[in-house]
Amino acid sequence: MNGQVSRREALAGIGLGALSAGCLGRTRNIAGRDRSSQLTLRIVAAPADRDPNAIRIARHLAENLNAVGIDARINTLNRTDLWRKVLINQDFDIYVGQFLEPEPFDPDAMYAFTHSRFVAEAGRQNPFGFTDVNGVDEQLERQRRAEGERPEVVAELQRSLCELQPFTVVAFPDPLTAVREERFEGWTNRQPLSVGALLGLEHAGTSDEAGTTNGTTEGDAGSGENATADGETADGGATLRLVTTDDQITENWNPIAAEYRREGTFTTLLYDQLALVDGGEVVPWLAAGWERVDEGTLALDLRDARWHDGEPVTAGDVAFTYEFLRDTSMGSLEAAVPTPRFRGRSSVVESATVVDEGRVELEIGDVNDAVAVRALQVPILPEHVWSERTDAATIAGFEFDVETTEAVVSTNENPVGSGPIRFVEATAEESVVFERNPDHFLVRADATDGETADGESDPAAGIPERFRGKPAFDRLRIEVSPSDIAAVEAVSDGIADATVSTLGPDAVPRVGREADSRLVTGRSGGFYHVGYNARRAPLSNPRFRAVLASLIDKQTLVREAFSGYAEPATSPLAASPEWVPDDLRWDDRETDPVYPFVGEGGTLDIGRAKDLLREAGYRFNDAGHLLSRGG
Amino acid sequence: MSPLLSVVGSLVLWVGGALLVAGAAIVGPHRLARLRTELAPRLWSVRRPLVALGAVLLASAVGRSALQTVSELFGLRLTGLIYAIEGNFVAWVQATFVTPELTVYFSGIYVYGYVFLLVFPFVAYLALPDTTTLKRLIVAYGLNYSIGLVVYTVVYAHGPRNLMPDMVTSLLFTYNPDFMALTSEVNEAANVFPSLHTSLSVTVATFAVLTRGEYPRWTPVALWLSTSVVLATMYLGIHWLTDVIGGIALALGSVYLSYRFVDEEGETDRDVDVDGTAA
Numbered sequence: 001m002n003g004q005v006s007r008r009e010a011l012a013g014i015g016l017g018a019l020s021a022g023c024l025g026r027t028r029n030i031a032g033r034d035r036s037s038q039l040t041l042r043i044v045a046a047p048a049d050r051d052p053n054a055i056r057i058a059r060h061l062a063e064n065l066n067a068v069g070i071d072a073r074i075n076t077l078n079r080t081d082l083w084r085k086v087l088i089n090q091d092f093d094i095y096v097g098q099f100l101e102p103e104p105f106d107p108d109a110m111y112a113f114t115h116s117r118f119v120a121e122a123g124r125q126n127p128f129g130f131t132d133v134n135g136v137d138e139q140l141e142r143q144r145r146a147e148g149e150r151p152e153v154v155a156e157l158q159r160s161l162c163e164l165q166p167f168t169v170v171a172f173p174d175p176l177t178a179v180r181e182e183r184f185e186g187w188t189n190r191q192p193l194s195v196g197a198l199l200g201l202e203h204a205g206t207s208d209e210a211g212t213t214n215g216t217t218e219g220d221a222g223s224g225e226n227a228t229a230d231g232e233t234a235d236g237g238a239t240l241r242l243v244t245t246d247d248q249i250t251e252n253w254n255p256i257a258a259e260y261r262r263e264g265t266f267t268t269l270l271y272d273q274l275a276l277v278d279g280g281e282v283v284p285w286l287a288a289g290w291e292r293v294d295e296g297t298l299a300l301d302l303r304d305a306r307w308h309d310g311e312p313v314t315a316g317d318v319a320f321t322y323e324f325l326r327d328t329s330m331g332s333l334e335a336a337v338p339t340p341r342f343r344g345r346s347s348v349v350e351s352a353t354v355v356d357e358g359r360v361e362l363e364i365g366d367v368n369d370a371v372a373v374r375a376l377q378v379p380i381l382p383e384h385v386w387s388e389r390t391d392a393a394t395i396a397g398f399e400f401d402v403e404t405t406e407a408v409v410s411t412n413e414n415p416v417g418s419g420p421i422r423f424v425e426a427t428a429e430e431s432v433v434f435e436r437n438p439d440h441f442l443v444r445a446d447a448t449d450g451e452t453a454d455g456e457s458d459p460a461a462g463i464p465e466r467f468r469g470k471p472a473f474d475r476l477r478i479e480v481s482p483s484d485i486a487a488v489e490a491v492s493d494g495i496a497d498a499t500v501s502t503l504g505p506d507a508v509p510r511v512g513r514e515a516d517s518r519l520v521t522g523r524s525g526g527f528y529h530v531g532y533n534a535r536r537a538p539l540s541n542p543r544f545r546a547v548l549a550s551l552i553d554k555q556t557l558v559r560e561a562f563s564g565y566a567e568p569a570t571s572p573l574a575a576s577p578e579w580v581p582d583d584l585r586w587d588d589r590e591t592d593p594v595y596p597f598v599g600e601g602g603t604l605d606i607g608r609a610k611d612l613l614r615e616a617g618y619r620f621n622d623a624g625h626l627l628s629r630g631g
Numbered sequence: 632m633s634p635l636l637s638v639v640g641s642l643v644l645w646v647g648g649a650l651l652v653a654g655a656a657i658v659g660p661h662r663l664a665r666l667r668t669e670l671a672p673r674l675w676s677v678r679r680p681l682v683a684l685g686a687v688l689l690a691s692a693v694g695r696s697a698l699q700t701v702s703e704l705f706g707l708r709l710t711g712l713i714y715a716i717e718g719n720f721v722a723w724v725q726a727t728f729v730t731p732e733l734t735v736y737f738s739g740i741y742v743y744g745y746v747f748l749l750v751f752p753f754v755a756y757l758a759l760p761d762t763t764t765l766k767r768l769i770v771a772y773g774l775n776y777s778i779g780l781v782v783y784t785v786v787y788a789h790g791p792r793n794l795m796p797d798m799v800t801s802l803l804f805t806y807n808p809d810f811m812a813l814t815s816e817v818n819e820a821a822n823v824f825p826s827l828h829t830s831l832s833v834t835v836a837t838f839a840v841l842t843r844g845e846y847p848r849w850t851p852v853a854l855w856l857s858t859s860v861v862l863a864t865m866y867l868g869i870h871w872l873t874d875v876i877g878g879i880a881l882a883l884g885s886v887y888l889s890y891r892f893v894d895e896e897g898e899t900d901r902d903v904d905v906d907g908t909a910a
Contacts, residue, residue, distance in 0.1 A: 056796060074710065076789040077708065078703065081703050485808050486808045489808040
């Protein structure tokens with residue numbers, strides 16, 4: 001990480017005299033030692049236009065690192081480059097980012113994030129290269145199987161993670177969204193832009209709205225039909241218009257591409273999962289239901305569904321998907337190429353067997369029900385499309401990297417899913433348009449609408465009322481905006497119905513200035529954290545990471561970087577308080593219970609911070625620089 | 632999109648108005664009137680640098696996103712280094728000088744003043760009987776763009792507003808979100824080094840000084856406007872001091888080369904070659 005006087009230069013300086021003077025051995029002993037120099041740490045984060053909060057956390061940390069004599073520098077990278085660097089190439093010291101779960105999540109989400117079996121894999125799984133074989137690994141395995149004692153195991157797991165700090169949890173942000181409700185309503189105060197929330201939207205006053213729209217166009221009745229100024233499509237249906245600062249969905253639709261997906265909301269709308277979890281409620285989705293046929297086997301019955309290209313969705317596709325996620329080369333390459341997303345979930349399923357067209361059995365070992373349901377939350381992929389993408393990835397016919405497959409690097413143009421929306425068109429970096437899939441079981445459920453008690457079975461049995469006949473929009477248009485402020489402005493101006501991406505402290509006060517826009521929020525699972533590359537010294541040392549954790553003043557960051565729209569936290573599970581033991585809860589604390597901030601009111605106590613580093617075994621030179629050997 | 636159109640509309644209106652006034656006051660009705668007959672032959676005589684400039688702009692419009700991808704994958708990530716070199720200079724500028732009036736002034740300068748500054752010399756030098764200066768100006772513009780494009784590809788860096796939003800407010804976009812629609816069409820946020828706003832303004836100012844004999848009234852106006860644009864890039868939190876220094880160097884280099892390439896009312900074979908390779 002840093003340059004130093006090379007051994008050769010040092011020897012040249014010492015000259016022959018020393019060598020011939022009989023103290024060759026001593027000279028070798030001195031010159032052979034690598035000299036220490038100031039520790040340099042590079043922090044990567046997205047620029048303020050893309051993530052106004054992460055960069056503020058990075059700045060806070062960099063300032064405090066510099067104060068204790070570490071040369072810290074921030075490099076800003078756009079999201080795709082950032083995640084490619086961190087998740088795929090694992091070429092980073094420290095990153096600042098969000099955990100990519102939209103809603104409060106089951107503790108098993110930590111399995112992929114921190115289990116050491118994933119250290120060598122590229123992707124969302126264990127980006128830290130963190131290993132704790134006897135502690136964290138063992139607790140992660142136990143929580144998968146534990147039933148009654150699961151809370152205790154999960155509490156132990158959290159204590160291990162908080163002590164060892166492979167990453168430092170900073171805060172759970174409020175998922176703020178600016179919305180206007182004149183065209184769509186039902187922006188819940190749970191998580192306004194989750195899959196469930198988008199599907200649950202109602203067309204504002206389905207009958208009223210039609211009346212007012214007609215009212216405005218009635219004057220020129222004849223030509224009015226084509227005046228689609230308000231985003232109304234020619235057939236009178238409505239377009240839901242969202243704005244985002246994240247242009248990834250306009251150029252890549254691959255549900256397993258780790259560097260392109262955040263929560264994966266839109267790919268989840270494109271690709272149905274077997275089960276959908278909405279606000280903690282498990283909804284049987286592509287699978288109409290499931291049962292444990294024996295201790296380790298889950299049998300699922302699929303709904304009658306079709307891919308967007310008209311092919312039927314079969315049990316074969318489900319079995320294919322699980323095998324494919326385990327090895328996207330389907331055994332065709334020397335070594336398995338596991339998927340860079342959904343690794344924890346897919347690792348639950350040991351094998352999948354087709355019983356008949358509509359029934360599949362998953363071997364899940366003796367995991368508990370909560371973990372089994374998580375395993376059902378992966379995008380089901382059409383075998384006839386993805387089985388063509390199992391070869392090693394090539395550029396112009398040349399194999400560039402045998403460690404990856406076409407499936408992982410594909411942009412997945414014209415995605416063929418089975419979900420409630422279908423791809424229509426996109427302009428890279430500008431916009432993307434989806435349309436409602438009229439063939440989807442949610443839509444067909446509306447046609448039968450409970451009333452049909454005559455023999456024909458309900459295509460959406462077990463689906464809650466709020467999803468029947470949905471989505472309420474005919475089209476979903478996502479427009480890319482240059483910054484969060486411009487995005488909020490677009491909602492205020494009536495150009496968009498809601499913002500999708502993170503809103504920073506400069507943008508939030510603008511919402512609601514106009515009467516028509518308002519701020520909605522909910523509970524997020526996407527905690528901001530500082531991730532350390534434990535493959536690199538001294539970040540490999542948990543003592544060193546512990547000191548870094550105590551350089552972060554979470555309380556002050558929440559107040560200043562998030563304008564209070566976040567909850568400081570210690571545990572990654574803080575969004576689900578039922579799992580968090582008392583000793584790890586933040587509640588009304590002023591500072592972190594495990595590694596309290598060294599300082600007060602946002603001001604670092606430099607002397608005390610340096611003492612902590614000395615206690616951990618680190619040394620400083622006369623200039624106060626923290627020394628590292630080799631680096 | 633409507634915010635973009637409204638900004639472009641008002642830009643055309645204001646800059647067009649300013650050009651009329653400045654044309655009358657600085658160039659003078661006499662020279663302008665002669666343009667009626669002289670326009671075609673003069674444009675014909677500068678056709679080669681003009682075509683070269685067009686080629687550079689076209690290449691930049693077409694190739695920019697590909698070059699941007701190259702920059703993202705292989706460019707030098709210098710945001711951290713630039714900050715390490717100059718520290719909180721831009722933050723200090725904002726903390727010391729920001730007032731609502733100055734923000735309005737510099738926002739206007741950054742968008743309207745800048746466009747006027749670039750367009751006016753074109754008109755003014757076109758009105759001169761000798762087209763040498765016009766050729767040099769066009770060549771210098773082309774060099775600014777083409778060298779800028781190369782450096783943009785090599786250097787991947789974000790501006791102060793993107794690195795330190797806690798200390799540097801993105802003033803232009805906070806107070807005029809509509810401007811953002813325009814600038815994001817033209818600029819990529821990861822291309823801050825060098826500042827093309829600075830380099831093109833300084834190029835114009837340098838020409839204004841070198842040709843003060845022809846247009847003595849233009850020189851102070853150009854100096855004032857270009858200084859304002861240079862300051863605006865930092866005041867608004869868009870560029871680092873390093874970008875500005877890089878921009879000044881690029882400008883002086885481009886003007887120098889344009890004098891090398893375009894001889895006094897002589898043959899101008901070489902400028903096309905060089906521009907062609909630079910593009």
